[in-house]
Structures are given as structure tokens and as C-alpha cells.
Amino acid sequence: MSNDQQYPYHPGGQGPEEQPQYGYGQDPQQYGYPQQGYQQQGYPQQGYPQQAYPDASAGQPDQGAAQTWQGQTWDTQYQPTVQRTDGPAPQGEHAAPVGTGSYPLPPEVHAEPAPPAPAPPAPAAPAASGADGYSAPTTLGNARITDAQRARAEGRSPIIAPGIQPAAITAVLGLLLALGAAIGSYALAVPLVLLQAVTAAGWFRLNGMWPARQGIALAFAGGLVADVALLAAGRENGPAAIIGTLGVWVLLTVVLQLRSRAGADERMQGLMATVASAALAVLAAGHLAAVPDAVTVGAVAVAAAVLVRALPLPAPVSVVAALAVAAGAGAVAGAATDLGAKGALLGLAAGVCALIGLRVASYDYPSRFVHMTAGVALPLTAAAPAVYVLGRVLT
Incomplete structure (x- = not known):
């Protein structure tokens, strides 16, 4: 099934008569290879470019034969036809030929059709709430996320202080209280x-x-009723006016919630x-029931404490500095x-209460x-x- 061919080797472009003999003086016919040229297969004989190759057989005796390279080769004139495997072997010109110098190729393998591309997966449902009560963050849905949601998704601290702008508003409101108490x-x-x-609105949003x-309207109305009762009863009857108003408003709130048609959990939360x-x-x-001088000192101390607390300082340093400034501001106002x-x-006492209020307004993103109301x-x-208790004690 093999066809032996020979390729003449012409170093330096020399002819067969001038080439050195094959195999360092050995006769190539002793290995059983017939000496054939390109002309036997129909190939035109072409010379190689004229290059100066070293004569490897210099000094060997000339035996009058061209040096050739013998070996098994593929017959490039023949193009075999692959036999089909999904039916009976065809006859005639399509049959796999058998001859000298030819190697039959392996049977044709029919590739299976590619399976259809899988459909894109449907968007996963929101993950169930974990042990901490929050579900996994997602970018689907409402694109307008709040700063609180972004902070929760990034894993930042759940405590975000109101900042310098709400602190400035608190300071202005405190100075107005101090000035009004003096008037x-x-x-x-x-x-x-x-x-x-602002307290009533901020507390509902904070929850x-x-x-x-x-x-909000009900809570704000309770504050107005307490103010009217204090102005009518006088500062000396302040505790009775405050406690009485609070008791009435708690009872009113319970009655209104009993008439609600919401679920039990929602009614309890409300x-x-x-x-x-x-x-x-x-x-x-x-503040309206306290001593006017105590209101002035307390309001000034709160204004100073919240401003210092809003400065970009480490938390322990900020707390200590805020309390120290509140005590100093109280001494100056006193x-x-x-x-x-x-x-x-x-x-100092007013500063401690102010920091507690800030901490509550900073809870849970x-x-x-919330910052502009509760904060x-x-x-x-x-x-x-x-302010009320210490004002009564210290005066």
C-alpha cells in the first residue's frame, strides 16, 4: 500500500553527475530502494537556487551515481474520496479506491447538530430576610435609592449622624429659645x-x-394643648399641666387606634x-414651664454641644469635646x-441630653x-x- 519515491539532492545546484554519492560512499541500491527521479511521477525537475553548500562527501570516491533521499511519501496527485458511513457504500467513482501509494482516510464522522442555546434565566426572586432583618441588596426595582439604602448595601455603620447643617439649624433654634425666654x-x-x-414629624419618620x-397632627395637637395649659395655669402649675395633657392624649390615641381597621401589628405600631x-x-x-434663666443657659449649651459634635473628629474625642464646650457655654450664659x-x-446636663437626642436621630440609616426634623x-x-428640674433646684 506504499509508493517509494526518491528526491534527488542537488547541493549547490549541481547535476546528478556532479553530486556526491549517498551515504558516505555507500550504494543506495543495497538498501533496496530503486533510483527514480521526479520524471517518473510527472513532476518537472527543477533546480534549487545556486547556493554554496559545503560538500559533505569531499574526499569520498565517486561511484558515478547521484545522491538521492529515499523514503515513503504521499502521492499528492491523488485525492481520495471519503466513504459515507450512514448508508451502503456507493458504487462507481465514489467508492474508496485501493491502490499503490494510497492510504484510506478514516470514515467521515457526522457531527451532531448543536443543541439550542438555553434561554436566559429569569430574574431571581428577592432573597428572604436574614437573621438581621434585612434582605440582600439588589440593583433591580426602584433606581432612586436613598443614602440609607446605599449605606446598608455597602455594609457601612448603621449610625449616621445628622451632620453640620442640621446642627446649625438646631443652634439657631436654640438661640431663638434663649432669646424668647429672656423676653x-x-x-x-x-x-x-x-x-x-418638627419633633412630631421627625419621630414618625424615624420609626x-x-x-x-x-x-403627626394628633401628636402636634397634644403639644399645643400643653402650651395653652401652661400659659393658662402658670409656670408654678407646670407639672400638673404637662402630666394631665399627656394622660388625656394617651387615652385619645388608644381610642382612635381601636377604631382602626388595620391589622393588629400595624395598629400596635401606630x-x-x-x-x-x-x-x-x-x-x-x-421649656415653657422652666425658669427663664435655666432655659437660656440650657438652650445655649445645647447649641454649642451639637455644633462641636458635628465636627469631623473621632467619636470619643467628639463626645468629650462636645460635653466640655456645653459646660463652658453654660458657665458663660450663667x-x-x-x-x-x-x-x-x-x-453639662443639657449637653448630655442633647447628645442622647442626636444618637436617637442617627439610628439605623x-x-x-429625619436629619432635618428629628436631628x-x-x-x-x-x-x-x-432644664426644668435643674432650673428648679439651682435657683
């Missing part, structure tokens, strides 16, 4: 009403309940949020009033609305009990 009760009631409105117009918001709004009226040096103690109002609202 009189009715002048103090104007910024106090604004403080109560994730929005919109809650009825609850009840707690409304009661807490009304209690804070009524508690802010303690020197301008009848409290004197006692104003430092009142300022609050939104900008502004809670420091002053939380300081009202300290």
Missing part, C-alpha cells in the same frame, strides 16, 4: 411651637411610618409611635443670668428628612427635663 413666656412660645411640630398625617411622638411634643413644653457658675452644671429637634426636646 417672656409668649415670646418663648413661638419657637417652642416650631420645635414641637419608618410615612405618610402619617393623622398621627399606637406606640403616636404615644411616643405626643409624649415628646408635650415634653418639649417643659454668668449673664442669675445662675452664675451653676450654669456650668446645667450646661436615617434619611435626610434638629430631638437635642432640644431631650434637654427640656434637665
Whole structure:
């Protein structure tokens, strides 16, 4: 099944008569290879480019034969036809030939058709809530995510302080309270009403309940009723007016929630949020029941504490610095009033309450609305009990 061919080797472009003999003086016919040229297969004999190749057989005796390379080769004139495997062997010219110098190729392999491309997977359903109560973050759905959602998805701290802008608003509102207390009760009631409105709205949003117009209106109305009761009963009857208003509003809130058609869990959540918001709004009226000098010192101390706390400092350093500045501001404001040096103690207590209010307003990724409402109002609202109690004790 093989065809032996020979390829003449012409070093330096010499003819067969001038070539060195094959195999270092050995006769190629002794290996059984017939000497044939290209002309036997129909190939035109061509010479190689004239290059100076070294004569490897220099010094060997000339035996009058051209040096050739013998070996098994493929017959390039023949193009075999591959026999089909999916039916009977064809006859005639398509049959696989058998002859000298030819090697049959392997049978043709028919490739199976490619399977259809799988359909794109459907978007996965939102993952169930984990142990921490939050589901896995996703980029699907509403593209307008809040800063709180972005912070939660990035794994940042759940505590985000309101920042310098709400602190500045708190400071302005505190100075208005201090100025109104120095002028009189009715002048103090104007910024106090604004403080109560912001407190009621911020507390509902801080608890994730929005919109809650009825609850906000109910809590704000409780603060207004407490203000009217204090102005009517006088500063000396302040505790009775505050506690009485708070008791009535808790009962009213319970009655309204019993008439609600919402589920039990939602009604309980609404009840707690409304009661807490009304209690804070009524508690802010303690500024109206406190001694005017104590209100001035406490408001100035809160304004100074929130401004220092908003500075970009490490948390422990910021807390210590805020309390120190609150005590200093209280001492300075006390020197301008009848409290004197006692104003430092009142300022320190008001500063502690203010930082607690800021911490509550910073809980669990609050939104900008929370920062501009609860972050502004809670420091002053939380300081009202300290202002009332210490003002009574120190004067």
C-alpha cells in the first residue's frame, strides 16, 4: 500500500553527475530502494537556487551515481474520496479506491447538530430576610435609592449622624429659645411651637411610618394643648399641666387606634409611635414651664454641644469635646443670668441630653428628612427635663 519515491539532492545546484554519492560512499541500491527521479511521477525537475553548500562527501570516491533521499511519501496527485458511513457504500467513482501509494482516510464522522442555546434565566426572586432583618441588596426595582439604602448595601455603620447643617439649624433654634425666654413666656412660645411640630414629624419618620398625617397632627395637637395649659395655669402649675395633657392624649390615641381597621401589628405600631411622638411634643413644653434663666443657659449649651459634635473628629474625642464646650457655654450664659457658675452644671446636663437626642436621630440609616426634623429637634426636646428640674433646684 506504499509508493517509494526518491528526491534527488542537488547541493549547490549541481547535476546528478556532479553530486556526491549517498551515504558516505555507500550504494543506495543495497538498501533496496530503486533510483527514480521526479520524471517518473510527472513532476518537472527543477533546480534549487545556486547556493554554496559545503560538500559533505569531499574526499569520498565517486561511484558515478547521484545522491538521492529515499523514503515513503504521499502521492499528492491523488485525492481520495471519503466513504459515507450512514448508508451502503456507493458504487462507481465514489467508492474508496485501493491502490499503490494510497492510504484510506478514516470514515467521515457526522457531527451532531448543536443543541439550542438555553434561554436566559429569569430574574431571581428577592432573597428572604436574614437573621438581621434585612434582605440582600439588589440593583433591580426602584433606581432612586436613598443614602440609607446605599449605606446598608455597602455594609457601612448603621449610625449616621445628622451632620453640620442640621446642627446649625438646631443652634439657631436654640438661640431663638434663649432669646424668647429672656423676653417672656409668649415670646418663648413661638419657637417652642416650631420645635414641637418638627419633633412630631421627625419621630414618625424615624420609626419608618410615612405618610402619617393623622398621627403627626394628633401628636402636634397634644403639644399645643400643653402650651395653652401652661400659659393658662402658670409656670408654678407646670407639672400638673404637662402630666394631665399627656394622660388625656394617651387615652385619645388608644381610642382612635381601636377604631382602626388595620391589622393588629400595624395598629400596635401606630399606637406606640403616636404615644411616643405626643409624649415628646408635650415634653418639649417643659421649656415653657422652666425658669427663664435655666432655659437660656440650657438652650445655649445645647447649641454649642451639637455644633462641636458635628465636627469631623473621632467619636470619643467628639463626645468629650462636645460635653466640655456645653459646660463652658453654660458657665458663660450663667454668668449673664442669675445662675452664675451653676450654669456650668446645667450646661453639662443639657449637653448630655442633647447628645442622647442626636444618637436617637442617627439610628439605623436615617434619611435626610429625619436629619432635618428629628436631628434638629430631638437635642432640644431631650434637654427640656434637665432644664426644668435643674432650673428648679439651682435657683
